[in-house]
Structure formats: C-alpha cells, structure tokens
Amino acid sequence: MPLPPLSLYVHLPWCVRKCPYCDFNSHAAPAQIPQRDYVDALLEDLDLDRPAAGDRPLISIFFGGGTPSLFSPEEIGRFLAGVRQRIACADDMEVTLEANPGTIEHGRFRGYREAGVTRVSLGVQSFNDEHLKVLGRIHGSGDIRRAVDELRQAGLDNFNLDLMYGLPQQSREQALADLAAAIALEPAHLSHYQLTLEPGTVFHHRPPPLPDHDTTWEMQLECQALLASSGYEQYEISAYARAGRRCRHNLNYWQFGDYVGVGAGAHGKLTGSAVERTTRSKQPRDYLSRTPAERVSERRTVAAGELSFEFMLNALRLREGFAVPLFEERTGLSIDSIDAELRAAQTRGLLHSTGRAWEPTELGFRFLNDLQEMFLPASR
Secondary structure, eight states: OOOOOEEEEEEEOEESSOOTTOOSSOEEOOSSOOHHHHHHHHHHHHHHHHHHHTTOOEEEEEEEESOGGGSOHHHHHHHHHHHHHHSOEEEEEEEEEEEOGGGOOTTHHHHHHHHTOOEEEEEEEOSOHHHHHHTTOSOOHHHHHHHHHHHHHTTOOOEEEEEEESOTTOOHHHHHHHHHHHHHTOOSEEEEEEOOOOTTSHHHHSOOOOOOHHHHHHHHHHHHHHHHHTTOEEEETTEEEOTTOOOHHHHHHHTTOEEEEESTTOEEEEESSSEEEEEEOSSHHHHHHSOHHHHEEEEEEOOHHHHHHHHHHHHTTBTTOEEHHHHHHHHOOOGGGGHHHHHHHHHTTSEEEOSSEEEEOHHHHHTHHHHHHTTSGGGO
C-alpha cells in the first residue's frame, strides 16, 4: 500500500510551572534549560527514524510541550536547519510552535518566523484573570493581547488560540465572553474544548467546583453557534478554522498519516510492512543521558485486528468523517472487514453513509466515545 504523508512532532518538555489540570509530559524548567544539548538529542532521534521516512517529504512540523517558546529562536532555527539537512521538506511545509503568552519577549516572534516557523498556537485558556489564576497560568489577559500584537508585527497571521470552557465556577455568560474576546483578536484558527479532570493531575486529586453537565452543554451549543456566525467552521471535535486555515499537522494525525516523534516522551507512528508506534523516554534528564536507541522506551507493531479501531479513534473526530478509499489505503484492510460495525453504528444513528464516505451524525459527534468503542477488537 502507498505510504501516508509524513509529519514531524517535536516535544519540548519544560514549562515555567506545571498547571493543575495538565496531564501532558511537562516538567518545571531548571534555572538553565539545556537547550543546545536537547536540540542535539532531537536531531539524533531524527537520524534514528529517518530511514523509515523513505523519500517522503515532511508536510508539517509541530513543536509541542511543555512550553516550546522557552526555547530561543536561535535553537529552534538550528533544529529546523538540521531537519532540512536530513530529510526532504515540502515547499509549503507548515511549521507550528506552541507558545505561552506569558513567556514572549518583545521581538521574539520575529525571530521564530525568521527561523522558519509559519504558524503559532497560543495557550490562552481564558481571558478572565480570576479563571487564569485558578488554572495556574502564568499569564494575564493583557499578555494575550500583547502576544497577538507581537505575532502580527512579526508577520505571523496564521495563529491558533487555545481556549477552554467548563472552567471552575464559570458561568455560561463568562464562557461566551471568553470566546467573544478570542474572536475579536481574529485568529485564523480556534481550539475550543471542555476542561476535563485527567487522572494524575492536581485537579483530579483535588477536584475544583465545575459547572454541571447541563450548563456545560449549554456553553458548548451557544459557543458553537457564535463560532459559526463568526466565520469559523468546525472541522474536528474541538477545532474551528477560517477558510483555508485548518491545521495541516493535526489533519495528518486524524487522517491516520505517519509522523516521526522526537524528544522526551514523544510518540511516533510509521508505516512500513506494518504500522509501528514508538514512544521515547519521558523524563528529560533520563532522556538526555541515553543513546538515541536507548531513548526508545517502547516500539510496538499494531496488530491487524487493532488497525480499524486506531483509524476510527482519529478519523471519526473529523466532521467529514472518512472516505472509504482512505480507510483502505491507510490500514490495508477492506471496508467490508468492518461492515457489521458500520451498519450497527448507522442503525443507532451515529454514522451516515454518503456512498463513498462515512460521516458522524450530530448524535455520533455528541457521543463520539460510544461511536469509537464500537470498533474495539473486543466488540467485534
């Protein structure tokens, strides 16, 4: 089967401090982040996985964290130059950098753009200063607006604002006010999702008072209506974009594309004779002390019986679902192999067939976990 498009995920694991809701692999930054050593290690990781890329050009690179904006533009640029020396890159490659509004110095975004960054994702979370304090964020609402001004001055108009709703003691009116403030800044893209209490987080051990289910459902519906009326199309469960501004990197995930994952705790997916998933050591100090091969803490071949479920975990997050040829190309399976599951989901009103594609219905989108679980190997 033809190989899928290829992306690169780069994990930069340090933050100024850990937020109480965060379950990502992030760690409080030391007084001096070992940026140069870490970038060297990232390039070693890429060397290890480069043979699996073949002749495919990278269509996107995503710097996630942690707080990637703690790294200097010079080190980001050195890494990107190293990537281009090692692997082909598409002429229109998308390069996204996650940034915290509280860590941006004047002129820094211009440095990132000159280094090769084409898109920025700002971790806003809220425009309400009291809510930001409860969430443990290091920025205030004024920092958000200053960061957007810096982006525009740097010529980076393709940016995302990351916003949450269902915050501790948040009212419906406050959730709408947050979204209105974000829309007023005219981002190209908005990520809008409900706060959840993830295992292993401070909020999970000491739950804050959250809005009830009915209130968060009203928040979701009214916010979606405001986004639609403001020209933002919902193309994924929590992603909204202006025309032509969908996130190419995340689309590759959701369409079951391939990606190399480098850095502490990074995950990768590469297709060869089978689909293989990799995970690298999570702890930064441990990661830096190991050889490139030793950093791969897990290497797992996805069993044929699990491929359809893994595909559905991603593809059903998209409003437009998936085309039948895409499923067959990315999994190597016939669509007939999951005919019973597709028909059962259709009978329950969770999926709709257009003939060449399968799309989640409104009900399916609302109960997405239930829909995805229908493709679990144990359910088949």
